[in-house]
Amino acid sequence: MTSTTQKSGEFTLGNALTVQRLGYGTMQLTGDGVWGPPRDHDEAVRVLRRAVELGVNFIDTADSYGPVVAEPLIREALHPYPDGLVIATKAGLTRAGPGDWRPVGRPEYLRQQAEMSLRHLGVEQIPLFQLHRIDPQVPLDDQVGELKKLQDEGKINLIGLSEVSVDEVKAARDIVDIASVQNLYNLADRSAEDLLDYATAENIGFIPWFPLATGELAGAGSKLGALAADKNASPSQLALAWLLARSPAMLPIPGTSSVAHLEDNLAAADIELSEADVRALDDAVA
Template sequence: MSLSVCDSQGLILGTRSSTRPADASGTFALGGDLPVNRLGYGAMQLTGPGVWGEPRDPDEAVRVLRRAVELGVTFIDTADAYGPFVNEQLIRKALHPYTDDLVIATKGGVTRPGPDDWRPNGRPEYLRQRVELSLRHLGLERIDLYQLHRIDPDVPLAEQLGALAQLQQEGKLRHLGLSEVTVEELKEARTHADIVSVQNLYNLANRSAEDVLTYAEAENIAFIPWFPIATGELARPGSPLDAASRLHNASPAQLALAWLLRRSPVMLPIPGTSSAVHLEENVNAARVRLDDEQFGALTAAA
């Protein structure tokens, strides 16, 4: 018999019989035809310092990726710039051949001269080259979701998206997304291509992209918050998040992720970690249920 764990406030902490906690996050259909579990995994941390080079522990990186899939994660986010290329190659090593329900989303459109150095490059020939390399490194014939990593201010947006739309027509990309954009940029982009996702900085403590989320929700566009579990001062001793964490036997990170999942049905958090232990903690956030009062209290705390 399945047993849900609740406290006196009604916060559901989990179902002990489940081995795939990510299933509890619910699903969202990217582009209306590509369902994924809403709580995914961001693979960026599976590289060296400065998002550069090989991870400190390559074997643990492989374990983390395989464990994510075992826990029910069906959406993994990466980019050709993570490494560069190291991240995509790790994903292939750990998970290829991929299960039918696993969606690998990658990004292109920046150059990496060195650690912590990111420079937009949206020239059509560069984007085409990066797509071809990502296909090779991931071992795919078609990438399910390809995101423009950053809009290049020196190249017309129509040219950047036109190049990706052409690759889409060639069958090499299924869906297109954007990263770190304003509402105005997102609206303009949609005049050039069908955009199914947007990936912006957003978390409980930083909601500067609230207007982008509101627009995405209205248009049924997936909103992928990067840096999703940054809690900052909200997790300090004696804070509302710290108090809620102790009261409900859930970590601040789990509550922050639960808040994101409760915030919008188009929200697809992608918490990242290089540790299998932290991965399990993060994914188990999908089992946390905040009622209206709890959700409102955390919202107001920030």
């Protein structure tokens, strides 16, 4: 496979860090329920290394993936890191078991987790540190304010938010610059459309999680499947190409624990969609 992510284009986060728009997310490297180690440790390492070989320079992770599984895997596979690699991690969700996610945004906890991520990733500064969830029990000023303190201390470079509304982003921006937002968004679920439009207008990176929720759209005889066949592409590739076409601020991070699936996903960078193609995909899930 000769394709790389370069054809996906570039985006500069916070006017500071330029990344290829098609990245990689590490959540699926962990065990079932995003809990525990990967089923195939060596393949997980190969996936991370292959992603970078194919041009990925934006990797998304979190302290809660495992927990404490994905970050050490990244370090094992890629440290010392190649120049230009941007690792984005997150804190603010705790784990009590498989599939169990609980927000904790106390400032002392966020600081502790930032310090642990520095250690687990083996870096002196985290390129992009995201608040995984806003904790409703803690004032937003306290949560984002602590991230600003960490930024002022040089421990994190850029700050992002995850699963937020436009109003929450605006409130956070009154405290500190926000470089990225990460919300559920894909071809079948566009509930964050208003946030995407806001992020695009404000030059804030939009990281769609669960970008390949094609579901029944990719099934036998589906409209997406037919469109993909016309493009000589897989449904997943078409879903990712649609995301890339949707906004220049879009930064898809498809995750997988398989090198073969990784290569298939990243080949989406080669697909060029016309306006008619985009409309057809829009109609496929209208």
